[in-house]
Amino acid sequence: MNRLDDQRILVTGAASGIGQATVLRLLDEGARVVGADVSADGLAATAAQAAERGTADRLTSLPIDIGDEQSVVAGVRSAVDTLGGLDAVVNAAGILRATHTEQTPLDLWDRILRVNLTGTFLVVREALPALLANPRSTVVNFSSTSAAFAHPYMAAYAASKGGIQSFTHAIALEFGGKGLRAVCVAPGSIKSGITDATPGYVPADADWALFAKLSPVLPTDLESGGAGMGDPSAVAGVIAMLVSSDGAFITGTEIRIDGGTHA
Template sequence: MNTRLTEKIIIVTGAASGIGRGTALRLLSEGAQVAALDLREEDLRLLHESAPDNERSRLFTQPVDIADEQSVQEAVAVVIARFGRLDAIVNAAGILYGDHTHEMTLDRWNRLLQVNLTGTFLMVRESLPHLLEKKGGVIINFASTSAFFAHPYMAAYAATKGAIASFTHSVALEYAKQGLRAVNIVPGGITSGITNTTPQNLPADADWSLLEHLGAPLNDGRMGTPAEVAGVIAMLISEDGAFITGTEIRIDGGAHT
């Protein structure tokens, strides 16, 4: 087993499903102490059950609603009370739904912003004082290929992800002298709760020919796995990623070359 994350205390949001879940398990396997946060308590319990017997004691689960300021403050406080410090945070929690832009209600627009963008901000803000206690803190945020390439019906989602990418760049420079690194992951076409339900989450009359360019020709058109993203995140948090900050890493099987 690679033990490069031994002694690291790492929060992973969105850990009940998809990429966040895969990341929590990968970080555990490399020796980290992982605080797995999500809205879905039952799925957090299942994650805990599915962790290997010899790693489970290093996995701590805690419910959170990242869109709620008080919930985020309480969750981060609980993690710090338990572990005493924090080395890294992986902000994988997020939601996706699509609309014709001219039909999108203000409620749906606001909800996407509240969860994806404000939720990422709240987690980062509450974690920063702890990440800055010593040099070497790491923030991993989640943008999306939709932030950099055209994905129809996802204008609002794409806008939240583009904003997260910009936010991460600012944070990376603002705290660089204190030894913090901040990196955006840019996934595309990874099997997860979000991608499994994307067809239902687009307008019923969506023109699918507008989505045809989003294949992965370099990878036979297959979907990626959460594990293929998780391995990159483990590298970024470890010393192997020490010279990587203020940038994006796109993981999409070459779908947007």
């Protein structure tokens, strides 16, 4: 008997990084998973890894753009149909851009808020009827250490992640009596598509001293592909706990997974 046998879980951001690691971990623990993402190539890579582990028969890939309302409406409906209901949603999809705040164009600000914050809201809104059909259900949203601790040149991203944290607290109260738990993970310094791309986003004249606060205190070369970064599986394991009965009394809060960067 696996911890997540019979669990039906939708994971966004399933094509890369933490979302991909989460899909693989949930499958390993027995869940049936719909992995959703805007990247078809990345979804194929996730499915190939599941096939290597012998779990691909419980994975369905779903193209979705969480920043597009119609895509989310159709995608969540498809996920619910595929799984025959929904026990948990993991909202890992997100984007990061780094700019000087005074040079941030409105359309970039809007895009970051649209995907990260509004996209999380849309997926939750569409999933709620299926989640609330069960006596117990879980929403795991992705905040970030940037929501509570300053990250340079990432004001829009940080604001979107702070908003996700507030949104998560609100729905934890609103639906707790119906058995729905809503929790944020707040990762930091995890090797992924986002962190691999960050140096390319940081302004050319950036003051790199401002990044000095963003270093884990734990050794990172043991488990990860890159020094100074944690492995996505470190977050995936926490999410597996949160959607399982081991997380049964956790709601309306954040779990920080940052190697002690902000200890």
